[in-house]
Amino acid sequence: MRQHVNPLSRFYQSYIDIPCPEEIFANPTFPIHLDIGCAKGQFLLDFSSIEKKWNFLGLDIRSSLITFAEIERKKLGIDNLHFFFCNANVSIENWLLKLRDNQLQRVSIQFPDPWFKKKHRKRRVLQPSLLLAITSAMKPGGELFLQSDVFNVIKPMVDMIQLTACYDLRVDGKLWIEENPFNIPTERERYAQERDLKIYRSIFYRNKKTLCSSVLESN
Ligand SMILES: C[S@@+](CC[C@H](N)C(=O)[O-])C[C@H]1O[C@@H](n2cnc3c(N)ncnc32)[C@H](O)[C@@H]1O
Numbered sequence: 001m002r003q004h005v006n007p008l009s010r011f012y013q014s015y016i017d018i019p020c021p022e023e024i025f026a027n028p029t030f031p032i033h034l035d036i037g038c039a040k041g042q043f044l045l046d047f048s049s050i051e052k053k054w055n056f057l058g059l060d061i062r063s064s065l066i067t068f069a070e071i072e073r074k075k076l077g078i079d080n081l082h083f084f085f086c087n088a089n090v091s092i093e094n095w096l097l098k099l100r101d102n103q104l105q106r107v108s109i110q111f112p113d114p115w116f117k118k119k120h121r122k123r124r125v126l127q128p129s130l131l132l133a134i135t136s137a138m139k140p141g142g143e144l145f146l147q148s149d150v151f152n153v154i155k156p157m158v159d160m161i162q163l164t165a166c167y168d169l170r171v172d173g174k175l176w177i178e179e180n181p182f183n184i185p186t187e188r189e190r191y192a193q194e195r196d197l198k199i200y201r202s203i204f205y206r207n208k209k210t211l212c213s214s215v216l217e218s219n
Helices: 042-050 063-076 088-097 118-123 128-137 151-164 187-194
Strands: 032-036 055-060 081-085 104-110 143-148 200-206
Touching: 032 042, 032 088, 042 055, 042 063, 042 081, 042 187, 055 063, 055 088, 063 081, 088 128, 104 128, 128 151, 143 151, 151 200
Parallel strands: 032 055, 032 104, 055 081, 104 143
Antiparallel strands: 143 200
């Protein structure tokens, strides 16, 4: 089992300037899928090889994983994908402000580190400020996909998203979905599947409602 890093420690609070799409993608006009906590990036390496008319950005707080992912990406010659080392809660917001209207069309947070204890909730990856930044950058129709094998990890994330009132569920109204809609497993998803662990998944669609940041103030 890998050791989690503490995202609140001083080292991980440094801001990393993630370049704008024009500097990192061969065709910067494609819609963007952002995967937060991508680890070694296998999900994005697979997805970007199939969806050639999308750009993919993978972020992770562990630099050794990103170094590995970038080596693989370069080996495969993939030009619609990039990986960066950063603490998503420190560095994403500025990058989202660099995007063109409607460029961010999908965000995934898959099997986030399980910081169970209430006293550690500020270490969890989906903080109110990050959700607000994503919600501001996303136009109606944009997708937000979450999955985890730990109910107590995904439930507070789902609750926070619903609290914004800025996202709708699928047309069938289901909060929990059985299958991975992209049909491309992450490393942790494979691990969970091989052990028959229950996986909780939710997909949300950005609606037209205007974001009211005060609803997340108590989180
Ligand atoms: C349990 S792993 C899951 C990796 C991958 N998504 C998967 O499903 O196989 C969670 C990942 O999130 C990363 N992570 C945790 N907090 C983060 C943060 N604040 N910013 C960016 N990445 C973070 C961790 O380093 C780790 O690689």
